[in-house]
Amino acid sequence: MVRQFLSWLFLFGSVALGIATVLHFDFDPTPIATHFLFPYYAVCTALQYVWPETPNRFERGEVLTDVLHNLMLIAVTGFQNFVIHALVPLTGTGLLFQQGVLPDAWAAHHLPLWAQVLVAWLVFDFMFYVTHRIGHEVDFFWRLHSVHHCAHRLSVLNASRAHPLDLIWRRIVPVFVTFQTGVSQEAFILSGVIGSVLATITHMNVRFRFGWLNYLIGTNEIHRWHHSNRIDEAKNYSIVMLWDHLFGTFVYPRDRRAPDQLGLFDERHYPLHSFAGQQTVPLAWGRIKARRAQEDAAAGLASAASVSHHDGTGRPATAP
Numbered sequence: 001m002v003r004q005f006l007s008w009l010f011l012f013g014s015v016a017l018g019i020a021t022v023l024h025f026d027f028d029p030t031p032i033a034t035h036f037l038f039p040y041y042a043v044c045t046a047l048q049y050v051w052p053e054t055p056n057r058f059e060r061g062e063v064l065t066d067v068l069h070n071l072m073l074i075a076v077t078g079f080q081n082f083v084i085h086a087l088v089p090l091t092g093t094g095l096l097f098q099q100g101v102l103p104d105a106w107a108a109h110h111l112p113l114w115a116q117v118l119v120a121w122l123v124f125d126f127m128f129y130v131t132h133r134i135g136h137e138v139d140f141f142w143r144l145h146s147v148h149h150c151a152h153r154l155s156v157l158n159a160s161r162a163h164p165l166d167l168i169w170r171r172i173v174p175v176f177v178t179f180q181t182g183v184s185q186e187a188f189i190l191s192g193v194i195g196s197v198l199a200t201i202t203h204m205n206v207r208f209r210f211g212w213l214n215y216l217i218g219t220n221e222i223h224r225w226h227h228s229n230r231i232d233e234a235k236n237y238s239i240v241m242l243w244d245h246l247f248g249t250f251v252y253p254r255d256r257r258a259p260d261q262l263g264l265f266d267e268r269h270y271p272l273h274s275f276a277g278q279q280t281v282p283l284a285w286g287r288i289k290a291r292r293a294q295e296d297a298a299a300g301l302a303s304a305a306s307v308s309h310h311d312g313t314g315r316p317a318t319a320p
Contacts, residue, residue, distance in 0.1 A: 007208040011201060014040060018193045027186045037196060045156045048205040054153060061273030066157040068275040073160040076167045094182040107182025116187030120178050121194060122240065127174035129238035135166065143282040150272050152263045154224055159203035198239050214252060216241055225251045228259035268292050
């Protein structure tokens with residue numbers, strides 16, 4: 001119970017502090033980032049060495065790869081913010097409202113701020129669920145999203161391990177759709193900070209215990225199943241678990257603390273800890289699959305040859 005209390009205290013305390021910071025700095029993104037988000041990420045990283053769920057053992061090339069991915073994330077975030085600022089004048093009240101298809105009175109910016117934040121959070125997370133699930137179930141998008149799943153463990157550092165094209169499309173699409181509800185930019189910023197707090201927790205290598213809250217929010221206890229190397233376990237696509245419950249993709253085995261193995265379903269010839277190699281994975285996808293097929297075919301021939309020289313009991317067959 002103490003561990004669950006501390007886990008809940010960290011989650012809800014972080015959300016409350018994030019909301020207070022946003023309101024204190026009057027929705028200005030720069031001081032919000034410097035005074036809350038960056039220190040929050042640092043605390044989350046440090047907690048992994050104070051209270052780790054699994055030993056912090058690094059594979060060769062892992063840290064450098066993740067550091068480069070974090071630098072890439074900063075660049076992509078800058079691009080995303082530029083696009084958002086460009087979109088807001090065009091879509092801040094929603095295209096359907098601007099074009100008169102729907103009356104402006106229906107736009108979400110007429111709601112109280114708390115209701116706008118709820119709308120923005122739920123709509124963004126629903127589109128995150130949609131794009132995330134597409135990233136797993138459509139081959140072209142899995143080529144991009146596979147980069148995020150090639151790590152063998154979860155940590156705050158590798159939460160940003162992702163192909164830049166995967167980052168861009170899975171952010172821009174939810175942002176665009178969210179703005180179509182007509183929410184204010186202030187509501188979007190506040191919902192974004194709440195989402196960032198919860199999304200960071202999903203990758204924390206910390207011994208949190210959230211109990212029944214796991215059925216509502218994608219905590220690290222839930223998200224580790226998303227990174228299982230078994231297809232039937234690699235679900236839980238959203239932060240608000242409502243969507244996974246509705247669409248039958250919620251996975252939470254109570255008989256095991258964690259998946260047997262995290263990572264890709266088949267990682268042969270995959271650049272697991274090569275930043276440069278991961279950028280070219282979509283182009284090299286055909287070659288990777290071809291090499292695997294060749295190995296499988298060779299293994300099949302070897303197996304057939306082995307069987308033909310045995311009588312089925314494991315003993316060499318009598319020569320004719």
